[in-house]
Amino acid sequence: MDESANRLLGSDEIFGQWGRNIREVLCNIEQVPEKIDFIQEQLAARLRQSQRSTTLVQFCLQTLKYSDGGTPIHELERKTGYTRRYLASLFRQQVGFPPKTMAEIFRFQRFYRHWAHGQSFEEVRDELYECYYDQAHFTKEFKRMTGYSPRKFSHEVSNEFGRRLLLK
Numbered sequence: 001m002d003e004s005a006n007r008l009l010g011s012d013e014i015f016g017q018w019g020r021n022i023r024e025v026l027c028n029i030e031q032v033p034e035k036i037d038f039i040q041e042q043l044a045a046r047l048r049q050s051q052r053s054t055t056l057v058q059f060c061l062q063t064l065k066y067s068d069g070g071t072p073i074h075e076l077e078r079k080t081g082y083t084r085r086y087l088a089s090l091f092r093q094q095v096g097f098p099p100k101t102m103a104e105i106f107r108f109q110r111f112y113r114h115w116a117h118g119q120s121f122e123e124v125r126d127e128l129y130e131c132y133y134d135q136a137h138f139t140k141e142f143k144r145m146t147g148y149s150p151r152k153f154s155h156e157v158s159n160e161f162g163r164r165l166l167l168k
Helices: 011-015 017-027 032-066 073-080 085-093 099-116 122-131 135-146 148-158 161-166
Strands: none
Touching: 011 017, 011 085, 011 148, 017 032, 017 085, 017 135, 032 085, 032 099, 073 085, 073 099, 099 122, 135 148
16 A cells, blocks of 8 residues: 555556556546546445455355354355355455365364363364364364364363453
């Protein structure tokens, strides 16, 4: 944003192809009030489109969260009518991660909550197979999220902050 402060920029420098198209149409409109109306209409349409995208991402996030990351991405495609690539693009823009990564985070949080409430790994082992193909798949994802194996994490890592946060 700093690189655009106190500078005059062309619409194509800010908005890319969309800005070029708007400028071409504006060149063909003669009256200033008509130009202003056109710009307002186009910006409002762009804003509405952005809000639809935000709503779409919120819907997908809620779906993933309420299923603890158990909703497959192809199910999000089916429910929304959008492709995996489009959803991933929106997620990267608005969330910072693709939907698959968010599903992994929600899935991990499910088991982290159990651990924070004092349940041992052995107590939640049976639940693993609802969310993970096998124990090795869970262990790999657990290591990626924490840097530790589940057993080492529960025996050696003291995380009182996590426990207190979840117990509130």
